[in-house]
Amino acid sequence: MKSVIENDEVCTTQRAAEILGVSVSSVQQLVESGAIDAWKTRGGHRRIPMAAVLAYKGQPGRERATILVVEDNPMQRILYQKHLGAWNLTAQLVFCENGYQALLEVARRQPDIVVTDIVMEGIDGYELLNTIVNDPQLRPMHIAVVSALGESDLVARGGLPPGVVFFGKPVNYDELRGYLRAGCANFLRAAR
Known part of the structure; x- marks a missing residue:
């Protein structure tokens, strides 16, 4: 059975940065500002729903x-x-x-x-x-x-x-x- 972290429902800040074409620190800032939903694991690592990353990527103006x-x-x-x-x-x-x-x-x-x-x-x-x-x-x-x-x-x-x-x-x-x-x-x- 796949763990939650390995499936396509959530991703790390690194993976989110790759998808969005920005730096990891930019993803962290987007999360901190509330622009992208996420949570932290007990170990302090951010986990981001893939749907939130894709929704942010598809926002109007992202093609400009x-x-x-x-x-x-x-x-x-x-x-x-x-x-x-x-x-x-x-x-x-x-x-x-x-x-x-x-x-x-x-x-x-x-x-x-x-x-x-x-x-x-x-x-x-x-x-x-x-x-x-x-x-x-x-x-x-x-x-x-x-x-x-x-x-x-x-x-x-x-x-x-x-x-x-x-x-x-x-x-x-x-x-x-x-x-x-x-x-x-x-x-x-x-x-x-």
Whole structure:
């Protein structure tokens, strides 16, 4: 006779992470927040009903990329909302006004695409970037920096991590739209 743990009715956080395409820590956060039902064994291990994992995976919006935009200037955020909202991207848009909020959102959602400013009060774009690229628990993300700093200023501050795309300010929205559309297309291909 199969034990309950071995059958298809429940799974571990590791298996749930594989099914959802996220990290184990993300599954743990989803469980702690109540987004996915689970319980703990006497040994302290989480067990998750397979139905709960599949229900979460099938929620509306899970077929769309998540784009996190981090910008401390309220006027620039309004412009981003106006432009990005008009582009009919297959994406859920999330806006943060500082690096601290962005780190919370990265931990919560593990966005597919991050667009961030560099110069911000408190946790700046560099700290945000370094946290993302140096955390092996996070799945890969497309990351773009949009900044008024010139490339020589960025190099003087240590440069950008490999794979991070740079867009100067004022924002060329045609270029940004192309980048975001490509990122959304990559997400859709990987989700199939």
